[in-house]
Amino acid sequence: xxxxxxxxxxxxxxxxxxxLLLGLASGRALLFNxxxxxxxxxxxxxxxxxxxxxxxxxxxxxxxxxAQVGKTFTERFxxxxxxxxxxxxxxxxxxxxxxxxxxxxxxxxLLPRTRFQWQVHTICTVRGEFQLGPITITAGDPxxxxxxxxxxxxxxxxxxxxxxxxxxxFATPSGLLPGGDAQRRRAHFVTTNAAGVREYAPGDSxxxxxxxxxxxKNRLLVKEFELDPLADVWIFLDLSAHTLVERPNARHYExxxxxxEAATFRIPPSTEEYGIVITSSLAKFFLDKGRNxxxxxxxxxxxxxxxxxxxxxxxxxxxxxAVANSTGxxxxxxxxxxxxxxxxxxxxxxxxxxxxxxxxxxxxxILNRRGIRIVAVIIDPAxxxxxxxxxxxxxxxxxxxxxxxxxREGDDLTxxxxxxLHG
Numbered sequence: 001x002x003x004x005x006x007x008x009x010x011x012x013x014x015x016x017x018x019x020l021l022l023g024l025a026s027g028r029a030l031l032f033n034x035x036x037x038x039x040x041x042x043x044x045x046x047x048x049x050x051x052x053x054x055x056x057x058x059x060x061x062x063x064x065x066x067a068q069v070g071k072t073f074t075e076r077f078x079x080x081x082x083x084x085x086x087x088x089x090x091x092x093x094x095x096x097x098x099x100x101x102x103x104x105x106x107x108x109x110l111l112p113r114t115r116f117q118w119q120v121h122t123i124c125t126v127r128g129e130f131q132l133g134p135i136t137i138t139a140g141d142p143x144x145x146x147x148x149x150x151x152x153x154x155x156x157x158x159x160x161x162x163x164x165x166x167x168x169x170f171a172t173p174s175g176l177l178p179g180g181d182a183q184r185r186r187a188h189f190v191t192t193n194a195a196g197v198r199e200y201a202p203g204d205s206x207x208x209x210x211x212x213x214x215x216x217k218n219r220l221l222v223k224e225f226e227l228d229p230l231a232d233v234w235i236f237l238d239l240s241a242h243t244l245v246e247r248p249n250a251r252h253y254e255x256x257x258x259x260x261e262a263a264t265f266r267i268p269p270s271t272e273e274y275g276i277v278i279t280s281s282l283a284k285f286f287l288d289k290g291r292n293x294x295x296x297x298x299x300x301x302x303x304x305x306x307x308x309x310x311x312x313x314x315x316x317x318x319x320x321x322a323v324a325n326s327t328g329x330x331x332x333x334x335x336x337x338x339x340x341x342x343x344x345x346x347x348x349x350x351x352x353x354x355x356x357x358x359x360x361x362x363x364x365x366i367l368n369r370r371g372i373r374i375v376a377v378i379i380d381p382a383x384x385x386x387x388x389x390x391x392x393x394x395x396x397x398x399x400x401x402x403x404x405x406x407x408r409e410g411d412d413l414t415x416x417x418x419x420x421l422h423g
Contacts, residue, residue, distance in 0.1 A: 009145050012038055045141035048085075052139030053150040055083025056090065062132065065156065067124045068318075069163035069253050070265040075103060075132070078117045081110040091138040098122065098130040098158060099252065125252045127162045127276070127322050131155055161318040162276045163253065163265055167285040168418045171375045171403045197221040231346040231373075232307040233286050236335055237279045237297040237321075238353035239272060244326040245354060245386035246270030269409050271354040271379045271386075272326045278352050278377055278413060283317045295320070296339045300328030304339065331355065336363035345371035354379040356388040358396070365400045376404045377417070383408035 016038040023031035057080040067073040081087050087110040094103035101122045110116060133155035140147050197210050200220035213221040250270040267273050279295070286293045287309060294307035295317050303320050305313065332355045343349065349372050351364065356378075364374050376397050380390035390406050397404045403421040407413065 005140075005144055005147065008143075009042075012042060012145065016042075041143065042145065045143050045145040048141045049139055049146040049148040051083065051085055052087050052090070052141075053137050053148050055081065055085070056087070056137060056139075056150070057082050058092070058135060058137065058152060060133070060135070060154075062156065062158070066159050066161060068161040069124050069127050070255060071124055073098070073101070073122045073124055073158065073160075075101075075120045075122075076117065077103065077105065077120070078115050079107055079110070079137075080115045081112055084112050086111050087139065088142055089140060093136045093138065095134050095136065096130065096132045098124075098132065098160070099126045100124075101130075101132075123255050124160045125255055127160050129157055129159050129323050132158055159319060159322050162280045162321045163267070164281045164284050165277065165413045165417075167281050167414060169420045170282065170285060170417060171405075171421045196224050198224055231348055232292040232294060232344075233348045233350065234294045234296065234307065234343060235279055235282060235350045235352065236332070236339070237275055237295070237299075237324075238332040238335065238351070238355055239275065239297055239299050239324055239326045240328055240331040240355070241300075241326050242329075242331065243354040243381070244270070244272055245381040245384040246272065247385055267413075269384055271381055271384055272324075274379050274407060274409075274413075275352050275354065276321045276324060278379075278407065278417065280318060280321055281413065281417065282350060282352075282377075283314055287311065287314045293317075296335060297321075297324065298328045298330040298335070299324030300326075300330070302330070332360040333357070333363055336360055336367060340367055340372070343367075343372055346373070348373045348375065350375045350377065352377045352379070354381045354386075356381065356390060356393045361393070361396050361400075364397070364402060368400060368402060374402045375421070376402055378404060378406050380406055380408045383410070 016035055019031045019035035019038065022028075023035060059078040059080070061076040061078075063074060077092070079090065079092060087107070089109065090107040092103075092105045092107060094101070096103060101120065103120045105118055107116050133152070135152045135154075137150045137152065138147055197213050198221065200209070200222050204222045208222040210221050210223045247269040250268040250273065253268060254266040256264045256266075267277055279297075283293060283295070290309055292307040292309050293313060295303070295305040297303050297320070299320065303324075305316055305320070332351065332353050336351075340349070349367065351360075351374060353360070353376070364376070368374050378390050378393055378397075381387075382389045394404050394406055405417060405419070405421070407416055
C-alpha cells in the first residue's frame with residue numbers, strides 16, 4: 001500500500017514539474033493551469049489527511065484488569081468523528097503486548113458526529129503482566145496520496161493469572177497444635193470456632209452480638225471465639241533456575257474451545273508452569289476449605305505471604321505467581337533452612353519442586369523430626385526431557401516418612417493431586 005501511494009505521489013510530482021517546465025518553455029496558460037491543479041490536489045490531499053486524524057476521539061473500555069489463563073478477556077472500542085468532515089477510512093492499530101489480542105481494526109467511512117464500535121474477545125494463553133496500548137490511528141485522503149498517523153500514548157496494564165485445576169482431596173494436614181493438645185484459648189478476633197456467649201462489654205463490635213440469645217435473655221450477649229485448632233498450611237514453591245526443565249516454546253497454553261469458549265487447556269511442557277499451576281490449585285483448595293495458608297517462593301525475589309484464610313489471600317498468591325519465573329539462584333535447600341524458623345510444631349509444609357538433589361531432603365528430614373509435617377509434590381524433570389529421574393527422590397522421601405506426589409508431563413493434575421496419601 002505504501003509503495004503504491006509513493007508511486008502515485010511521485011507521478012503527481014513528475015507531472016507538476018513537467019507542466020511547469022513546459023509552461024515556462026512555451027508560455028501556454030493551459031500547462032500552468034495543469035500545474036496549479038496538480039499543486040492544489042497535493043495541498044488538498046495533505047490537509048484532508050491531517051484533519052482526518054485531528055478530529056477523532058477513541059474510547060477503550062476494559063471491564064477488569066485481571067484475567068486468567070483459559071478465560072476470555074473482553075475489550076470494547078468506540079471511535080467518534082467529532083469533526084465536521086467525514087472520515088473516508090481510518091486504521092486503528094493496537095500495540096498491546098497481550099498474546100493473541102487482535103484489537104486492530106479498519107474503520108468504515110464515518111459521517112460527522114457518528115461513531116463506530118467493536119469488541120475484541122481474547123482467550124488468554126500466557127500468564128503474566130501485559131500492556132494494553134498504545135494505539136496509532138492512521139488516515140488517508142480520497143486520492144490515496146498521503147497517510148497521516150496520530151499516536152495515542154494512553155496505556156494500561158492487565159495481569160493474566162495462572163490457571164487452576166480442581167482438586168477434590170489432598171493429603172490431610174495434621175491437626176496437632178504446638179504441644180500436641182487442642183488450644184482452648186479465647187481469641188479477641190473472629191474465628192471459625194465459636195466457644196459460647198458472654199455479656200456485652202464496651203468496645204465489642206456489633207457483628208459479634210448473638211441476636212437470638214440477646215432476644216431470649218433480654219440483654220446484649222456477644223459471641224466468644226477460640227483459636228483455630230487446625231494447623232496452618234504453608235506452600236514452598238521452588239523456582240530456582242537450576243531446576244528448570246522445559247521444551248522449546250513452552251510458554252503458551254494450548255486451549256481447546258467449545259462453541260467459541262475455552263473449555264480445557266494443556267499446560268506447557270515446563271517444570272516452571274507445572275509448579276505454578278500446582279501451587280495455584282492447592283492454594284485455592286485449602287482457602288476454599290477455610291484453612292490458614294501461607295506462601296514462600298523466590299520468583300526470583302523473595303516473596304512471603306503470612307498465613308491467612310481470606311479470599312484476598314488467594315488473590316495475592318495468584319498475583320505473585322502470575323509474574324513468577326525460574327531465574328533465581330536461591331534453591332529449595334536454602335528456603336527450608338532460612339524460611340522455616342517461624343513454622344510451629346504441627347504445621348503442614350507442602351513443598352513443590354523439581355529438585356532431585358539430596359541436600360533439601362536432609363533439610364526436610366530435620367523439619368519432619370521437629371514436628372512439621374511435610375508433603376512433597378515432586379515434578380519429574382525426566383518427563384520434560386531432563387536427565388534426572390524422580391524415582392530415587394520419591395523412594396528417599398517415603399523412607400523418612402514424607403508423603404509424596406509425583407507429577408509428570410501430560411498428567412491430569414486433578415487426578416494426581418486428588419489422591420489421599422497417608423504418611
